[in-house]
Amino acid sequence: MDRIVECVPNFSEGRDRATIQALIDAVVSVPGVRLLHHTFDYDHHRSVMTVVGDPEDVTEAMFRAIRVATDLIDLRKHAGAHPRVGATDVVPFVPIRGVSMHDCVQAARRLGHRIGTELEIPVFLYERAASHSDHAPLESVRRGGLEGLSFRMASDPDWTPDFGPTRPHKSAGAIVIGVRPPLIAFNVNLASTDLALAQSIARTVRQSNGGLRHVKAIGVELPSRRLVQVAMNLTDYEMTPIYAAFKAVQAEAARQDVLVAGTEIVGLVPAPALSEAMRHALALERFDPGQILEVRMEAELARAAQSPQPAKNAAGTK
Amino acid sequence: MDRIVECVPNFSEGRDRATIQALIDAVVSVPGVRLLHHTFDYDHHRSVMTVVGDPEDVTEAMFRAIRVATDLIDLRKHAGAHPRVGATDVVPFVPIRGVSMHDCVQAARRLGHRIGTELEIPVFLYERAASHSDHAPLESVRRGGLEGLSFRMASDPDWTPDFGPTRPHKSAGAIVIGVRPPLIAFNVNLASTDLALAQSIARTVRQSNGGLRHVKAIGVELPSRRLVQVAMNLTDYEMTPIYAAFKAVQAEAARQDVLVAGTEIVGLVPAPALSEAMRHALALERFDPGQILEVRMEAELARAAQSPQPAKNAAGTK
Numbered sequence: 001m002d003r004i005v006e007c008v009p010n011f012s013e014g015r016d017r018a019t020i021q022a023l024i025d026a027v028v029s030v031p032g033v034r035l036l037h038h039t040f041d042y043d044h045h046r047s048v049m050t051v052v053g054d055p056e057d058v059t060e061a062m063f064r065a066i067r068v069a070t071d072l073i074d075l076r077k078h079a080g081a082h083p084r085v086g087a088t089d090v091v092p093f094v095p096i097r098g099v100s101m102h103d104c105v106q107a108a109r110r111l112g113h114r115i116g117t118e119l120e121i122p123v124f125l126y127e128r129a130a131s132h133s134d135h136a137p138l139e140s141v142r143r144g145g146l147e148g149l150s151f152r153m154a155s156d157p158d159w160t161p162d163f164g165p166t167r168p169h170k171s172a173g174a175i176v177i178g179v180r181p182p183l184i185a186f187n188v189n190l191a192s193t194d195l196a197l198a199q200s201i202a203r204t205v206r207q208s209n210g211g212l213r214h215v216k217a218i219g220v221e222l223p224s225r226r227l228v229q230v231a232m233n234l235t236d237y238e239m240t241p242i243y244a245a246f247k248a249v250q251a252e253a254a255r256q257d258v259l260v261a262g263t264e265i266v267g268l269v270p271a272p273a274l275s276e277a278m279r280h281a282l283a284l285e286r287f288d289p290g291q292i293l294e295v296r297m298e299a300e301l302a303r304a305a306q307s308p309q310p311a312k313n314a315a316g317t318k
Numbered sequence: 319m320d321r322i323v324e325c326v327p328n329f330s331e332g333r334d335r336a337t338i339q340a341l342i343d344a345v346v347s348v349p350g351v352r353l354l355h356h357t358f359d360y361d362h363h364r365s366v367m368t369v370v371g372d373p374e375d376v377t378e379a380m381f382r383a384i385r386v387a388t389d390l391i392d393l394r395k396h397a398g399a400h401p402r403v404g405a406t407d408v409v410p411f412v413p414i415r416g417v418s419m420h421d422c423v424q425a426a427r428r429l430g431h432r433i434g435t436e437l438e439i440p441v442f443l444y445e446r447a448a449s450h451s452d453h454a455p456l457e458s459v460r461r462g463g464l465e466g467l468s469f470r471m472a473s474d475p476d477w478t479p480d481f482g483p484t485r486p487h488k489s490a491g492a493i494v495i496g497v498r499p500p501l502i503a504f505n506v507n508l509a510s511t512d513l514a515l516a517q518s519i520a521r522t523v524r525q526s527n528g529g530l531r532h533v534k535a536i537g538v539e540l541p542s543r544r545l546v547q548v549a550m551n552l553t554d555y556e557m558t559p560i561y562a563a564f565k566a567v568q569a570e571a572a573r574q575d576v577l578v579a580g581t582e583i584v585g586l587v588p589a590p591a592l593s594e595a596m597r598h599a600l601a602l603e604r605f606d607p608g609q610i611l612e613v614r615m616e617a618e619l620a621r622a623a624q625s626p627q628p629a630k631n632a633a634g635t636k
Contacts, residue, residue: 034619035618052615052618186600242600243599243600246600250601265602268610268614269609269610274592274610277595278592278595281595281596283568283578284581284582285507287583291585292587292592292612293370293414293500293587294616295589295610296354296355297354297370297616298613300370301352301619301620
């Protein structure tokens, strides 16, 4: 059986290479867990990993990395551009294949329980894992950073953590753990230097202002390229595909007489998220991501890796 | 090191399930070799597998399957719609990753040598593996089926096989082994029932009539759908991408006042072959197939599968 979750932990350390390496080592110390990608940013003082594997293995790998982050990162000495509430800041689980949202929620709860009891760090569950509707949007939990969250925890019974102590850990703060569909970072560059224009298009297309569902968007400047950009997060590509977001920005840009200079997908994207754009580009009547040779190979390799191995049996029974 | 070749052997058996299963069992008896796809067709009396793995492993798997085909298939009792020269008819090697065309030619030659000496079947090398320019096009080797090939072998010194005896094997015939880039089967359906129209468009776009390089095309009828189709094989998607073939057919159809009803990709397609269509559909400034989550996972799994495993070491040293 081929069960794959993705986990994208964010740690509040983007500068010290030894700490970043220790976090990576902790993740890959669990057999069967694969680190697909990692980035760290000096200004944000933050690192982000993309990890995949069986839900149980990934949960164990996350626990080990969070224990390392708790030992090595002291939030009292941390200042970065990015809002954060913990040494380990946010840990989203994402169903990829053979697992449901519910399976991921179970994994998130198991991890939260262990962190609360063994590491004594308060854990808030967010988005699909949230047990309290106020906690569902990540922005709500992180509002005001650790200082804002600490204040709400001390003053508002609605802000009792899901697991762990009712006060922040003194050096590690709190941790936000959740479940969400795959998130796609898709940016559209405009042939203009007018930031207000990009911001206006972002407002038109994003859900919070009545635009497309599951689209978050902001306008940003790219001074080095003399362009402005509509930077989007697509939080449910099945409901709002990449292609739909592209067409919406393109249409609004045309209405405002500005050309699309180009677009970019940042980081990884699941193959099914590409299918609609593929179908459009080639007028395909149907296109199954399983027709991509590497996707099929990956499924076969994953199946083989998870089925009993003669060599392992030999080792196990000797 | 991650070295992957694809092999797509065609066997002259599309009816007897036990024989087909024996061929599959022979292929997957080699550890590390994956069967990604297989089809068999009653009318054509033929089965086709898609197999991937390390070149050495795939070569061994092919030898085992060809030995089974030699034992179980008697070409003297075989009649099917498809032209064929052997019980194992044609065995193309395709470089996928970390291997060159030259590596594949070496694999094809090793396999041919073993078949010639151990199974005593004549082997002709074709396309990129061909040692004689007359043998390069597969159609040339298969012209007239086994009967035509036997005649040329007996009468023309240019048709001495690359390996094995100078006369066909009495029940297994001959085998054609070669190397080619990935082949993509891409069909464009037209909103018309006029076969002559589809044939005319096929002639315009295919290389043999002065059209696009690396495109083979025929016009066919799809009576059950009341459509005609331009059925294409794209034999080098780096030189002539899927998107270029689509645009060429679309333009010629427009010129002849017929609409494209839809298209289809038959079977598997390597991720890089999709990139140009992706870039077009979403105006992407760049798109690396390694950004597809499953492609990255596959590369990681393949690396892990080929590196020493602690469990295997434990078994090996006990």
